[in-house]
Amino acid sequence: MRLSEFIINDIKPLNNNSKISDLQLLFNQLTYSHIPVKDENNTYLGSFSETDAHCFDGDKALNEYLYAIEDFYVRDTTIWLDVLEAFAKNNANIMPVLNAKNVYLGYYELNDVIGLFNETPFFFEAGGILVIEKGLIDYSFSEISQIVESNNGKLLGAFVSKIKNDVVQITLKIGNSSLNDIIQTFRRYSYNIVSGHEEDSYNESLKERSDYLRKYLNI
Numbered sequence: 547m548r549l550s551e552f553i554i555n556d557i558k559p560l561n562n563n564s565k566i567s568d569l570q571l572l573f574n575q576l577t578y579s580h581i582p583v584k585d586e587n588n589t590y591l592g593s594f595s596e597t598d599a600h601c602f603d604g605d606k607a608l609n610e611y612l613y614a615i616e617d618f619y620v621r622d623t624t625i626w627l628d629v630l631e632a633f634a635k636n637n638a639n640i641m642p643v644l645n646a647k648n649v650y651l652g653y654y655e656l657n658d659v660i661g662l663f664n665e666t667p668f669f670f671e672a673g674g675i676l677v678i679e680k681g682l683i684d685y686s687f688s689e690i691s692q693i694v695e696s697n698n699g700k701l702l703g704a705f706v707s708k709i710k711n712d713v714v715q716i717t718l719k720i721g722n723s724s725l726n727d728i729i730q731t732f733r734r735y736s737y738n739i740v741s742g743h744e745e746d747s748y749n750e751s752l753k754e755r756s757d758y759l760r761k762y763l764n765i
Contacts, residue, residue, distance in 0.1 A: 549629065549662065550622045553643050553652040559584040560608060562591060567604035569594055578640045582653065583608055583615060590642060590650040592617040619644050622651055626662050629654060668703035673721035677740035678732055682712045685737075690716065693731050699723035715740060 559582035560569060572581050573596045580593035592615035594608070602611050619642040620629050633641055639656040663669070678690075687704065694701045700722040708715035720728065729739055 549624075549626045549654075549659075550643075552654055552658045552662075553622065554655060555652040557581070557653070559590065559642075559650060561586070562607070562609040562612065564608050565604065566599065566602040566606050566608060566611070569599045569602075569608060570604055573599055579638045580616065580636075580640050582640075582642045582650065584650060588650070590619065590644060590648065591615055593638075593640075593642060618642070620654070621646065626659055630659050630663060633659065666703070668719045671702050671719070671721055673700075673702055673719050674723075674725045675741075676718045676720055676725055676728065676732075677707065677715060678718065679713055679715050679738040679740055680736065682709065682714045685714055685716065689735065690718070693735060694718070694720055694723075694728055697723055697728045697731055699728055 557572070557576065557578070560572070562583055562585050569581055572578075578596070580595050581599070582593045583591045585591055591612065594611070594615060598611070598614045602614075616636065618632060618636045618638070620632050622643050622645050624632075629641060633639070633656050641654040641656070641659075643651045643653055645651055690704065691701055699720045702719040702721050704716060704718045706714055707717040732739060
């Protein structure tokens with residue numbers, strides 16, 4: 547299913563000539579962190595945060611506070627992982643969506659995007675989680691894949707989970723194999739083993755963290 551199928555239009559952007567009291571009323575009725583705003587030409591201007599909205603004079607118009615507007619959005623072609631990153635960077639639970647011509651199409655809800663994340667094989671396929679480290683200029687994803695597959699493992703997912711002091715930490719989800727032989731091979735290739743978890747114990751921890759992220763951004 548394409549991510550663009552999750553675009554919602556339940557809440558229309560406010561016009562920049564609307565009163566701040568209209569914005570405050572919307573926030574009182576909804577659980578969104580931001581509300582999109584457009585101008586008289588239906589051009590998307592950005593979004594006001596709930597925190598800012600309750601600090602403004604309700605009798606004034608939105609266009610008197612445009613200095614506080616937050617200009618974040620994604621395209622309808624943006625992949626779900628980049629959309630999730632945009633949510634996190636902007637501390638938002640609503641994400642405006644524009645097309646290539648900058649026309650406002652609607653918005654994504656954080657819960658829907660995290661739901662897609664939890665449906666990926668990285669989470670629901672049985673397997674083990676392995677966290678490894680190596681020098682930033684020394685590691686290679688092609689080498690990592692070769693090590694896993696040479697031990698009859700199936701690489702279900704991999705991402706850089708930490709970079710510090712020129713050392714990169716990589717989290718792997720591996721299926722179809724015991725981790726022990728793979729761990730020993732990584733050590734022979736000078737990878738440091740941070741942690742290795744068979745089956746789904748660590749997988750459950752990752753799910754809990756994604757749930758925490760959703761709850762945090764919904765505050």
